[in-house]
Amino acid sequence: MIPTITAFEQSPDEGQGLARDMRVRWALEEVGQPYEVRLVSFKELKQPAHLALHPFGQIPTYQEGDLALFETGSIIFHIAQRHPGLLPKNENARARAITWMFAALSTMEPPIIEREQIPYAEGDRPWHAERVPLMDDRVRVRLDQLSNRLGEADWLDGAFSAGDLMMVMVLRRLEGTGLVEEYPNLSAYVARGQARPAYQRAFDAQLAVFTAKSGSQTSRL
Amino acid sequence: MIPTITAFEQSPDEGQGLARDMRVRWALEEVGQPYEVRLVSFKELKQPAHLALHPFGQIPTYQEGDLALFETGSIIFHIAQRHPGLLPKNENARARAITWMFAALSTMEPPIIEREQIPYAEGDRPWHAERVPLMDDRVRVRLDQLSNRLGEADWLDGAFSAGDLMMVMVLRRLEGTGLVEEYPNLSAYVARGQARPAYQRAFDAQLAVFTAKSGSQTSRL
Numbered sequence: 001m002i003p004t005i006t007a008f009e010q011s012p013d014e015g016q017g018l019a020r021d022m023r024v025r026w027a028l029e030e031v032g033q034p035y036e037v038r039l040v041s042f043k044e045l046k047q048p049a050h051l052a053l054h055p056f057g058q059i060p061t062y063q064e065g066d067l068a069l070f071e072t073g074s075i076i077f078h079i080a081q082r083h084p085g086l087l088p089k090n091e092n093a094r095a096r097a098i099t100w101m102f103a104a105l106s107t108m109e110p111p112i113i114e115r116e117q118i119p120y121a122e123g124d125r126p127w128h129a130e131r132v133p134l135m136d137d138r139v140r141v142r143l144d145q146l147s148n149r150l151g152e153a154d155w156l157d158g159a160f161s162a163g164d165l166m167m168v169m170v171l172r173r174l175e176g177t178g179l180v181e182e183y184p185n186l187s188a189y190v191a192r193g194q195a196r197p198a199y200q201r202a203f204d205a206q207l208a209v210f211t212a213k214s215g216s217q218t219s220r221l
Numbered sequence: 222m223i224p225t226i227t228a229f230e231q232s233p234d235e236g237q238g239l240a241r242d243m244r245v246r247w248a249l250e251e252v253g254q255p256y257e258v259r260l261v262s263f264k265e266l267k268q269p270a271h272l273a274l275h276p277f278g279q280i281p282t283y284q285e286g287d288l289a290l291f292e293t294g295s296i297i298f299h300i301a302q303r304h305p306g307l308l309p310k311n312e313n314a315r316a317r318a319i320t321w322m323f324a325a326l327s328t329m330e331p332p333i334i335e336r337e338q339i340p341y342a343e344g345d346r347p348w349h350a351e352r353v354p355l356m357d358d359r360v361r362v363r364l365d366q367l368s369n370r371l372g373e374a375d376w377l378d379g380a381f382s383a384g385d386l387m388m389v390m391v392l393r394r395l396e397g398t399g400l401v402e403e404y405p406n407l408s409a410y411v412a413r414g415q416a417r418p419a420y421q422r423a424f425d426a427q428l429a430v431f432t433a434k435s436g437s438q439t440s441r442l
Contacts, residue, residue: 051366074316096288102294103292105326105327114331121359131343134343
């Protein structure tokens with residue numbers, strides 16, 4: 001059964017692959033699972049039909065027969081359990097890879113999102129410019145710790161896993177801030193993730209949605 | 222094999238059960254798994270021996286033979302996979318319960334922590350008092366959505382699960398703010414979690430650590 005995921009009809013990132021459907025597309029490409037995409041407008045996100053699928057009114061969702069899931073962590077874990085390629089078979093290694101999924105979402109991402117939100121949530125407040133360097137420092141605390149743990153390894157715990165997929169995507173949210181670039185091993189780690197063929201197929205697929213919807217491309221048709 | 226978890230030697234919450242070892246204790250009590258606790262000082266948290274177990278220098282950790290885990294989401298998932306009582310057997314229901322674990326940690330908790338951190342991270346800045354109502358409103362957006370989804374149900378998806386355990390603990394972090402009390406169904410939901418015998422055993426166990434360490438209790442011995 002081919003699953004259906006949702007993505008933004010008009011992604012605010014303009015095809016940079018930072019919207020969260022990219023995480024799920026990448027996971028599906030890693031395991032070689034075809035999927036369908038249903039595009040959702042900003043208005044539809046807040047309407048009852050979508051809220052029944054996703055109580056927090058976001059994308060992506062994942063539907064497969066009777067099953068409907070939200071939260072990228074849960075969706076990717078579901079995919080990883082059903083198809084080989086994202087979690088090791090050894091039980092202890094598997095538990096450690098799952099640990100890195102939670103670490104990416106629960107420890108690394110919150111200060112990164114908090115920093116990212118400043119211009120949107122507080123851009124009209126007099127203090128917003130002063131909060132950016134404060135938050136940079138809080139993000140650096142986590143980047144320091146992650147960089148120390150990764151060291152010279154290619155991936156966080158042996159082979160590439162769903163934990164690395166999630167961590168690479170979380171670190172990508174810092175693009176343009178220069179923060180990841182302060183840590184050469186983390187920069188190389190993100191680049192290693194982006195170089196994977198499955199990442200590239202997923203990236204191209206989400207970019208194609210933006211390209212098809214954007215006026216400049218339409219006028220070329 | 223009896224697992225060992227770590228907890229604060231001197232918990233900053235003074236035994237209120239808000240430190241994250243409470244989540245793991247509760248999960249272990251729900252499944253009837255005995256455990257040992259190793260207390261860690263603030264100084265030890267940042268030293269190499271502890272960082273080898275937990276790269277972000279926090280509690281709790283979970284050790285069981287050769288396996289060492291961190292992140293409460295990962296630890297509780299590990300416990301729930303090995304013992305009945307925290308995740309349904311039906312595959313789809315199980316995937317939905319796991320979704321709620323991620324929703325608690327990745328969608329609900331970050332704005333709650335951001336609000337909680339204001340006095341610690343920015344208490345010396347002139348804007349800190351003004352940020353509290355801003356963050357209250359962002360937390361309310363999530364509480365509204367969660368309250369709408371829960372409705373009149375006892376638990377988020379049928380029977381009590383690890384998803385409810387995590388959500389109740391995340392909502393407890395708002396104690397003293399009055400925010401959960403704006404939603405009677407969420408207040409009742411948290412109280413329902415706290416009334417579980419396993420919750421109470423876990424709460425008493427973490428309180429006993431604080432009581433044993435606190436001077437006033439010592440002087441009564």
